[in-house]
Each structure stands twice: as structure tokens, then as C-alpha cells.
Amino acid sequence: MSHATAAAEFIADAERTKWHDETIFFVRKKRDLAAASVPEWELLRETASQIKRHTLSRLDEYLEQFEANAIRHGIKVHWARNGKEHNEIVLGLLKERDVNLLVKSKSMLTEECGLNPFLEAAGIEVVDTDLGERIVQMRHEHPSHIVLPAIHIKKQEVGQLFHDQLGTEAGASDPDYLTEAARNHLRDKLISAGAGLTGVNFGIAETGGIVVCTNEGNADLGTALPPLHIASMGLEKLIPRLDHLGVFLRLLARSATGQPITAYSSHFHTPREGQEMHIVLVDNGRSGMMGQSEFNRALNCIRCGACLNTCPVYRRSGGHSYHATVAGPIGSVINPARDPEKFESLPFACSLCGSCTEVCPVKIPLHHQLLAMRHELGKRHLLPMAKTVPMKVAGAVLRRPWLYRTMGKLGRVSLRWLPRFLIYNPLNVWGRQRDLPEAPKESFRQAYKKRAPQARSDQEKSN
Amino acid sequence: MKVGLFIPCYIDQFFPHVGMATVEVLERYGATVDYPTGQTCCGQPMANTGCTEDARPVAKLFLDVFESYEYVVAPSGSCVAMVRHHFHDLLPDDPRVDKVGSRTFELCEFLTDVLEIDSIEGEFPHRVGLHNACHGLRELRLGKPSEQMATPFNKVEKLLAGLEGIELVQLERTDECCGFGGTFAVAEEAVSCRMGLDRLADHKSAGAEVIASADMSCLMHLGGLARRKKLPLKLMHVAEILAQSTKTQPTPTP
Numbered sequence A: 001m002s003h004a005t006a007a008a009e010f011i012a013d014a015e016r017t018k019w020h021d022e023t024i025f026f027v028r029k030k031r032d033l034a035a036a037s038v039p040e041w042e043l044l045r046e047t048a049s050q051i052k053r054h055t056l057s058r059l060d061e062y063l064e065q066f067e068a069n070a071i072r073h074g075i076k077v078h079w080a081r082n083g084k085e086h087n088e089i090v091l092g093l094l095k096e097r098d099v100n101l102l103v104k105s106k107s108m109l110t111e112e113c114g115l116n117p118f119l120e121a122a123g124i125e126v127v128d129t130d131l132g133e134r135i136v137q138m139r140h141e142h143p144s145h146i147v148l149p150a151i152h153i154k155k156q157e158v159g160q161l162f163h164d165q166l167g168t169e170a171g172a173s174d175p176d177y178l179t180e181a182a183r184n185h186l187r188d189k190l191i192s193a194g195a196g197l198t199g200v201n202f203g204i205a206e207t208g209g210i211v212v213c214t215n216e217g218n219a220d221l222g223t224a225l226p227p228l229h230i231a232s233m234g235l236e237k238l239i240p241r242l243d244h245l246g247v248f249l250r251l252l253a254r255s256a257t258g259q260p261i262t263a264y265s266s267h268f269h270t271p272r273e274g275q276e277m278h279i280v281l282v283d284n285g286r287s288g289m290m291g292q293s294e295f296n297r298a299l300n301c302i303r304c305g306a307c308l309n310t311c312p313v314y315r316r317s318g319g320h321s322y323h324a325t326v327a328g329p330i331g332s333v334i335n336p337a338r339d340p341e342k343f344e345s346l347p348f349a350c351s352l353c354g355s356c357t358e359v360c361p362v363k364i365p366l367h368h369q370l371l372a373m374r375h376e377l378g379k380r381h382l383l384p385m386a387k388t389v390p391m392k393v394a395g396a397v398l399r400r401p402w403l404y405r406t407m408g409k410l411g412r413v414s415l416r417w418l419p420r421f422l423i424y425n426p427l428n429v430w431g432r433q434r435d436l437p438e439a440p441k442e443s444f445r446q447a448y449k450k451r452a453p454q455a456r457s458d459q460e461k462s463n
Numbered sequence B: 001m002k003v004g005l006f007i008p009c010y011i012d013q014f015f016p017h018v019g020m021a022t023v024e025v026l027e028r029y030g031a032t033v034d035y036p037t038g039q040t041c042c043g044q045p046m047a048n049t050g051c052t053e054d055a056r057p058v059a060k061l062f063l064d065v066f067e068s069y070e071y072v073v074a075p076s077g078s079c080v081a082m083v084r085h086h087f088h089d090l091l092p093d094d095p096r097v098d099k100v101g102s103r104t105f106e107l108c109e110f111l112t113d114v115l116e117i118d119s120i121e122g123e124f125p126h127r128v129g130l131h132n133a134c135h136g137l138r139e140l141r142l143g144k145p146s147e148q149m150a151t152p153f154n155k156v157e158k159l160l161a162g163l164e165g166i167e168l169v170q171l172e173r174t175d176e177c178c179g180f181g182g183t184f185a186v187a188e189e190a191v192s193c194r195m196g197l198d199r200l201a202d203h204k205s206a207g208a209e210v211i212a213s214a215d216m217s218c219l220m221h222l223g224g225l226a227r228r229k230k231l232p233l234k235l236m237h238v239a240e241i242l243a244q245s246t247k248t249q250p251t252p253t254p
Helices: A003-011 A014-036 A041-057 A059-072 A083-096 A108-113 A115-121 A131-138 A155-166 A175-192 A218-224 A242-256 A286-290 A296-300 A306-310 A312-317 A328-338 A355-359 A366-379 A385-398 A401-417 A444-462 B009-014 B016-028 B044-048 B052-066 B077-090 B096-103 B107-114 B134-139 B155-161 B189-205 B216-228 B238-244
Strands: A076-080 A101-104 A125-128 A195-198 A202-204 A209-214 A228-234 A264-268 A276-282 B002-005 B032-034 B071-074 B104-106 B127-131 B210-213 B234-237
Touching (some): A014 A306, A041 A059, A041 A296, A083 A228, A108 A228, A125 A131, A131 A155, A131 A175, A155 A175, A202 A242, A209 A242, A218 A264, A286 A328, A306 A312, A306 A328, A306 A355, A312 B189, A328 A355, A328 A366, A355 A366, A366 B044, A385 B052, A401 B009, B002 B016, B009 B016, B016 B107, B016 B238, B052 B077, B127 B155, B155 B238, B210 B216, B216 B234, B234 B238
Parallel strands (some): A101 A195, A228 A276
Antiparallel strands (some): A209 A264
């Protein structure tokens, strides 16, 4: 289903759309306040962008350095070319240790790889311990937002879900009460899990360690109890030095939710005593993107979600309308960069307003990349005829001034004389909710021609 | 000072009075305006749809028509952004791209930056909501976008604020997109219209009588929605306001 069709379905519920838009725009406003509190905000963005671009330009060296340092500290490092290899590595680790319950903290990478259904099919229970992710997991859905996975769900709906599945009081919607219920439910799982899996926000080449940012402390609890910690990490999560971390930590939470910093920024630099720690480094199309010079800056992304929060299209169409793990402007770049045929409608789910580019803490020129992606689709002949045919006609007319003048006149005369029902026919998509402008008798060029001699002489007189 | 006037295709066809107002304002401040009749369009509809090959000859025609002018001025931030920032994607080897691009100005920035006009004389005693069109704001930097952490400025607002009796209303969202977005308006009709209706509601609750913008395409979309809903809002291009600022009654865009 194209984004436009899914978006129209979402928008059909006007009340919900308004609520979704306002809820997420509130997060954008919190971001503005938090960013404004840092006088060197724009310098920080530039610095972060340069660090990321530098890292990506020498990614091979930094990855090897990262691996060597991690191994030196007793961490085992695995390499996965794609999602399937990643899932098999994780399953292998769990099977070897007879683990039948895995607790996970937030990880968009495992969503991308489809880890949960893969492990469940192999008989392993997987429990997402991030509250939002747990809610969408209980609803058998996917996150609709990379930072706020359950942002599309109202608290009353969470109340109903918890009543059905966790036995909370019917009709309860108090967030404290519901969170407490989730906490108790998750604590049982955390205590009995045989392994904990985390995502990775930053991998530090210089130290071989990783940093995981959460607000709920679930990554800490999920790794502090079980004897096995697996960290799934996309290749692009690397930064060269520990010194660089401060730049990103200052930007990440402010951009994401308007907090000065996430409640927990947990460093894992060596396995705890009696524990094994494994890092699975995943490519899954990333190295392919590095080769696409137009789009490789999208690998700067630190998954803060600011571009989603500011995107007027995302706020009014919901994350699920993108039919992809990562929605919003950044998703509309990285998904078609990997699979242009499947995601051809996403670069067009954008009015090219440019707000995403302005909020991005690592300065990915998102709206220019979306535009470049449209050209890329054109080059590969992946644009639908509904786009190419009208544009071919428009191009043919607009490159010939005489034809343009003739067609313009014809159009205006038709609009003036045709009855309304013919103009507002079912094929006129513009006219479903909008009137067309009233067609004037004369075009500008006709009006100007008439006026020009008089005005010219007036001006000559006044000079 | 001789100015080559670029009147975007949809203004030529549907909003000739906006073009005439542009001429009036430019001439009032001493520019000699010349309108080369061989012009059509900047090529943006095709380029933004990804149809590079269809856009290229149109961009080339633009350069042929305007390359000899000292300045090119257009009453549209979006079309100027196309010429200044995106022609090089279409014509990477054409040396005229940089030359013409750097000489092409949106009307308001031409008034404030080239003609160095601080304030426009005249009065416009109305409550006005300024619609900051995205490409003017974020591609041409006619003002500081709300996302950026920098010293505030706004060239369009500055020109309007100088008019006597004008009251610029405070919007809840100062620079959110109206949802026009070129072919986006049709390809994503539901989202586009919803964005536009939300913008109209913001202006209405801020108490605006007139919505003003330096981009007519946004106003065409917003105006289309407003007329269908029979909202008592007038939509005016900034050029119209500046040209009419000696009169007391605003004339709505038809």
C-alpha cells in the first residue's frame, strides 16, 4: 500500500489525527526549548556532523580498532552481513546456553532484522522491556516511532490492553497506575530471563565499549541479572573516541524528547564477573549505502526521532503509514536507499518543507536527500506512470513558450466556461476539498503588454 | 537598475494581479522592469517529481531568457530557490547556472538586500497573519526558521511591519508547512489538505483577517481550501499588500 493511501486512512479519523499531531508537536516544542538552552547548539550540530562524516570516511579502520579493543576487554565480537545472519548468531548464542526467555531493551536494529518473530518461531520467549515497545509487542504491532514506539496509542487503549492481558482494573487509564502494573509484570520477566539483549547508541572505537541510552533503566536491569548480554549494533553507530561522546549525548536527548540527557547513559566496557558479553555488528545494507554518495550522509543518523516529530506529514499520517521499521523523513531516505522498488512512495510522502533538515542534530540534509531519491527513482524508471506521464506533458509544454501560452489560454477559457460539475469531476484530485483559483480573462503577460507602453513613458518622465 | 521580471507560470495564468503588483512595487522603488516574454517556468514541478529529463530543457530555457540581466526578480521564494539552489542538479556543466542563480532574487529580499529598503511607506490597517513559506524561509533564509538557534530576523515580516496600522498576529506555529508542496498537493491529497486546514485554523484563531505570504502557491492551496469552506479570510501576496498599502480596503485574491 502506498504511503498516500495509508495516510488517507489515518486521516479519516480527524479527532485522532489532531491528537496525534498535537501530541508529537508538543515534543518538537520541548526540543526547541532544550536546544535554545545550549548557546553553542548550532556549533554542536556541526561538530557532531563532522565527527560522523569523518568516522564514516574511515569506517573500516575504526571498526577493526573497535573490535580489537572490545576483544581485549573480554567481549566477544560477531559480524553479521544481514538480518538473517544476525538472527542466527543470536539464536545460536541462546541455544548453546539453553536460554528460553530473552529480555530486550529498545533496539530498532532488531526490529529491522525481524529478530522477535525469528526467535519465537524457534521456541524462545522474547520480552521487550521498554514500556512503549512492550505495549506494541502486546498488541502484536510494530513501533510507530523510533523513540516513542507507542505514541500512536492513547492511554485509555493501554488501560484496556493491560486489563485484558495483565488483569489491571477495568477502565483504568492513570499513567502511574498502568506503569506500575507494567513494572511488576516486567520485573518477573527480568528476574527469570536467561539472557538480556540491548541495542547500542554509540560504540567507541578507542575503548571497544558501547553506550546505551534509556529513560527507564531497563537496559541496566536486563543486563545486570542474566548471565549473558548480547548487544546488537549497526555498523554506523561508531564514534572514534570517548571524548566525542559528550557531543552526542548533549544532542541526543535534547533532540529526541527535550530532556537535557537520557535518565540512563550506561557504559558497557567489559563483561560483569560471571557474565558473557557479545556484540553483534550488523551491516544489513549499510555498507551498500556508504557507496551511494548522494545518500551516505543518512548514516550519520543517531536515531533521535527529531525529524519525525517536526515532520508535518508524519504527524498527520502516523508511523505505520510508512510500512517500514523506521518511519518519517529519515525512514523515507534509508528505506528506498536499500529497496527502491518496495519503498518508491516514501520519498513523495514529503512536501519538501525542510524542517527535518533544520532539526537534525547531525545535519543530514534530509529534504535534499528525499529530493535526490526522487531523481534516483526517475533514473531507475521506478516512478509510476501517474507521475511520469503528466510530467512528460508538462515538460513538453513548458519548454515551448508558444505552446505554453496556447495551453494556458485554453485552460483558463475552459475553467471560465465549463460547468462546475465537469471541472470538479472525480479525476480532479485537487478539487476534492479545494476550489481551483478563478481563471482570469487575461494572463499576466497579456495585462503587462497592455500596460507597458504607458508605464514605461511614465517612468521615463519621472526619471 | 534594470530588472528582469520572472513571473512564475501559475502566477502568469491565475494571478496576473500579483505580477502587476510586483511591477508596481519594483518601479516605485526605482527599478526599471523588463518582462521577457519567452519565459515559461523554472521547471520545479518536473524536478520535484524526479523527472529530471523533463525539467532540464525548461531550466535551460530559463537561463537562455534571463542570462543577460543584471538582476532577476520573482514574487516567489520557491521558484527562486529552484533557480538558485537546484539548477546545478539539472545542469551541472552549464556555467550560467552560478551566474544567473546568484543574480536571481525573491521580491522581498530584493527590496531589503539589494535596494536596501528599510520600510515601505503606506498603510494597511488590518490584522495580518504571515504565512512563512517553506522554501523562502529554509532555502533562501528570508528569515530565521523556528528550528534554528540563532538571532531572529525576518525580511518579509520587516517589510510588512513597517506599514502603518498593520497588526501582525501571533500564530501558534510560526512556520509550519501549509501542505502545498507542488505535486504533493495531489499525490498526497489527504495529508496536504489536512495540513492546509490546520494552518487556516491557526490563522483564524490568532484573529487574522488577511493571510499574507511571499509565495502565491501556498496561498493558492490555502485559498482553495478557505473558499470551499467559505471561511471569511482574505489571502494576499505580500506584493499586493505593498502595492495597495496606500488604499484602506484590501482586495482579496480571486
